[in-house]
Amino acid sequence: VTLVESGGGSVQAGGSLTLSCRASQFTPTLDCISWFRLAPGDKEREGVAAIDRDRKIVSYADSVKGRFAISKDEIENILYLHMNNLKPEDSATYYCRCLERSRWVPWAQGTQVTVSL
Numbered sequence: 001v002t003l004v005e006s007g008g009g010s011v012q013a014g015g016s017l018t019l020s021c022r023a024s025q026f027t028p029t030l031d032c033i034s035w036f037r038l039a040p041g042d043k044e045r046e047g048v049a050a051i052d053r054d055r056k057i058v059s060y061a062d063s064v065k066g067r068f069a070i071s072k073d074e075i076e077n078i079l080y081l082h083m084n085n086l087k088p089e090d091s092a093t094y095y096c097r098c099l100e101r102s103r104w105v106p107w108a109q110g111t112q113v114t115v116s117l
Contacts, residue, residue, distance in 0.1 A: 001027050001100045008094060008111030011086055019081040019111055021096030031099045032079035035070060037092035038110070045095060049081060063089070086115045 007019040023030050034050035049070035051058045058070055069082040079096050093110035 001030060001098075001105050003032075003096060003098060003105055003108035005094060005096055005108055005111040008113045010114040010116065013087055013115055013117050015086050015115070016082070016084045017086065017113060018083065019094055019096075019113075021079040021081075021098070022077065023098075026077065027100065028077065029101050030077055030105070032072070032077075032096050033099065034097040035079075035081045035094060036097060037090075037094045037113075039089075039092040042092075046092075048094070051079075083113070086113070088115045088117060091115050 002024040003021060004024050005019060005021050007017055009017060011017060021032050031053060033053060035048045036045035037048050038045045047061060048064055049060050049068055051070050051072060060068060067085045071080045091114050093112050095107055095110040098105045
């Protein structure tokens with residue numbers, strides 16, 4: 001399975017973006033459940049948002065609470081990250097994390113988000 005993240009771009013502070021994550025080919029057994037990001041200069045990805053497999057509980061990093069929202073289109077099997085009121089510190093490459101038949105799918109290329117003042 002190959003993941004494809006999209007929707008990144010360059011925006012000014014206060015702007016919005018919606019990121020999408022899907023498989024390169026429709027894979028009904030794919031279960032994408034979280035978003036991570038890797039900021040320039042950081043060595044490890046930071047968990048940003050997650051949704052449990054029953055779609056009942058969501059969690060967010062403190063730094064994005066109230067600004068980001070994770071959601072999923074169950075029919076198309078696409079994971080979204082809606083990002084509002086973006087700040088320069090949100091600039092990073094964003095990655096989705098997915099399971100396929102109970103195994104983690106390898107990280108993909110991510111999608112770049114750049115927020116300027």
